[in-house]
Amino acid sequence: MSVELESTLCVSAAECIKAAPGAFAQDENGIAHVTDPSAASDDALRLAEALCPAMAIRLVD
Numbered sequence: 001m002s003v004e005l006e007s008t009l010c011v012s013a014a015e016c017i018k019a020a021p022g023a024f025a026q027d028e029n030g031i032a033h034v035t036d037p038s039a040a041s042d043d044a045l046r047l048a049e050a051l052c053p054a055m056a057i058r059l060v061d
């Protein structure tokens with residue numbers, strides 16, 4: 001599963017990082033980016049997508 005993250009939408013809530021540690025990281029401004037989707041389970045990635053308040057995360061099968 002691949003993960004797309006539209007960083008221009010990110011509001012730095014960090015829900016993605018809590019839901020799927022290792023798959024996402026934040027830069028010094030709190031903006032998230034994808035690091036290694038294989039570091040998290042598909043369920044964790046789906047949770048990150050669901051919890052992101054900015055709907056910035058999209059999973060692609």
Ligand code: SF4
Nearest residue numbers: 010011013014016052
């Ligand atoms: S959960 Fe969404 S808004 Fe929050 S850091 Fe992750 S991508 Fe950004």
